[in-house]
Amino acid sequence: MNTDPGPAVHLSAIAVELGARVPIADLDDPSVTAEVANLHAGGLRYCRVAEQDVVELAATAARRTLAAAGAPAVDAVVHATDSPYRETATKDGWAVLSGAGVPTAPTVAVGGSASANLAAALRVATGLLVAERLDTVLLVSADRITDGARYQPVGVTVLSDGAAACLISRTPHGPGYRVLGVSTAIQADAVEVSNSLKAANLVKLGVTAARERLLADLPEPERGFRHLVTGHYSLATRTFLSRLCGLDLTAVHTPAVAEVGHSFSADLLLSLASLHEQGLVEPGDRVLVLATSPRSWSLIALEFTTGPAGADPAEDTAGHAAG
Template structure:
């Protein structure tokens, strides 16, 4: 049995059937929140134009996204659900919110794990949890869904100077793939839970730099072929200044950093990265063999997710084209 588990842990795992469900798009200039009004010029300078608002509970947004994901796979093969949120529905526990999601997604009998604790970086721990379940337990597949919305307070987030949006994203994680998807090469997380609300900008910058560098080093030790080369760094929908800093810390030029929907949808918490993967596929910007580095962050945790784009059952059998990927 032990040998069997070891063999499973060496098997490849793939991410596919990515989908999302988002709130309604509204211009940030229409918000009357005084905090947003005070920072409107800064938000515009950083590329934000719109945000997404929904009156639905997060489990309902998650249910819609999951239904779209499951429409393209055999839902009876889903052996586990990993549900990630930083903002459960009002007046319920995280567990109750997860159970409501299972009902909304018609997955009432599937084992559920609710994860959190990494804020807008929750996707990384959700993928790690799903990967581990698939590999260690030999599951046919697991469903990952991340969902959040603003229920109180301001939509302006001082950390990164961003505008928060409501939305959910989902995918399937499994050991086999037909058609396009992403091989999950590795996940690396660094945490530094020591910053208080009164920390200076210089102290925050030092902690962020140390955290990202540690995550990069961890990834180099665990990813097949090391931590590169990668065609693109995919970040959350942060402002231009923050994305420039993250690009430098991860060893990329800003032109190699992908976050195409900053202006259109704002920052959808930990759903941003899956939404961007779906956008890359929709725009046909990926080729078989392209490696991507995803950066999932919160104010005190930094995760790197390494993936490789794979088109299974390629009819031509050609070696992937290694020419530079140009994003316009």
């Protein structure tokens, strides 16, 4: 058990760039067409389809984050994606840096966790702050479907194109969240099973393991969490995940499920931004973020903070970008 809280790390200045809104019933995608009724029943109505490639999505979200924060100095960039590279990890990273207007910032490419890449990227960004004594890291995650198949049976959802960015820093750039802890469980040798009970048991084992590790290191775990943020999955999946996290469905905050579909890590940052925009969090409120992939499960514990006096980057974040 680690009781040392370590240096303060803050997540702020969230911005999102999404593709155009398309009714899922209108998609020319046999994988979705066959499941439209189930998707509608689960609360999904639209997905986002982008004309921009994954690099352009990432750069746009990054520029919005930097503009919202007042163009702060950036010491490094963590670039996460689970999509095919336009060229290579290196060249795409350079293109994101150039497009974001920070061409001299060192960059690190992150992947390997699919829709849970936010947790992986956050761990890397936090490590950079601590190990290299940096002040501000730009985190950007972007994904775009290129093979045409948007239906995802894990979670019963439809995949969307989009990107999200934020700043990970020692002091917040406006209202945001202090990072209290991150915990990840992975089962890389898991195999897909058609038996829903076996699949649910795998998720249960992963989330439970991550939750136990998080709570063991979390300061004042008895305070609990006011909100739970998950990916944009079906209602049944979100209900199941909330119970695994020790909360009920009323705590789950995923207001854009119907309008956005599942846009990988952008879901999570979009929902975090909207908590503040909708006035649903107060300073000191704790928020639990569950970032999942078919073989990994991460929990992020956050505490809402107002940030420096007079700063409010949320005006150009999720609400603007998701319209």
